[in-house]
Amino acid sequence: MHGSWADAHFWDGVAAELRRSGHDVYTPEYAGHGEDPNKNVTHAMITKSVVDFITKWNLRNFVLVGHSFGGTVIQKVAEQVPDRIKRLVFWDAFVLKDGESVVDEFSPQMRQGFEQLRASSKDDTIFMPFSLFRDSFVNTATLEDAERMYENVTPEPAKPLFEKLDLKTFYSLPTPKSYVYFYQDNALPRGENYGRHPNMSRRLxxxxxxxxxxxxxxxxxxxxxxxxxxFYEAGRD
Known part of the structure; x- marks a missing residue:
């Protein structure tokens, strides 16, 4: 499950590598992303997109990976189809506490910036400025690669980022979990009360x-x- 400011093509290269190694890989798309023009979506609609895909293809005994915002999606998907999932893998992903929203994990300055970007849009989306994308999402890339990746960035539906999620069921599940952490990920500020690992990962x-x-x-x-x-190391038995 991809994160914000991305679509299912985010996984093309990684999925190809896993398939080359003999794994079956599925990359469902979310409501409000990819070719879906409707940006007025909720977190529940995004979750339903994934659950419907899983049940349509009758997928079972699989590893469910969530990147960034996708962590919140796999938290909610796991609540609905726990018997089908072998393991959850969070890659530099949000692991929200019960009753939290994504923006609750931002620093006050970061949240204010996103609120301003949301307020300036005409369709309740958040557009990622290149300077922010460059320094926070692709900080190890060459400028050429950063510009090429930025060409695929589209405005993100804002509502799901601000919705508070009921996660009581998630925290009762016995599903095995993994966390993949990349040291140079700079998408969230780091500090005692912020950041992905160990701040969010330990909640698992x-x-x-x-x-x-x-x-x-x-x-x-x-x-x-x-x-x-x-991902193989995180998901293997």
Missing amino acids: GQFRLIVGDGDHFTDTRTRPAMVAQK
Whole structure:
């Protein structure tokens, strides 16, 4: 499950590497993303997109991966189809507490900036400025690669980022969990009360930790085999 300011093509290179190694890989798209022109979507609509895909294809005994915002999606999907999921893998992903929204995990300055971007849009979306994308999402990329990746960035529906999620059921599930953490990921500020690992990862209770050297977006394009290997390590028995 991809994150914000991305669509299912985010996974093309990584999925190809995993398939080359003999794995079946599925990359469902969310409501409000990809070719869907409707940006007036809710988190529940996004979750339903994934659950419907899983049930349509009768998928079972699979590893469900969520990147960034996708972490909140796999939290809610796991509540609805827990018997089908073998393991949850969070890659530099949000792990929200019960009753939280994504923006609740932002610093006050970061939240204010996103609120301003939301208020300036005409369709309740948030457009990512290149300077922010460059420094926070693709900080290890060359300028050429950063500009090429930015060409695929589209405005993100704002509502799901601000919705508070009921996650009581998620925190009662016995589903095995892993967290993949890339050291150079700079998409969230780091500090005692902010950041992905260990601030959010420890909420998973017992989990497998896999680390790598990369940033938030770049390596899916430049080193997909490395990302695929980390997912294998995180998801294997």
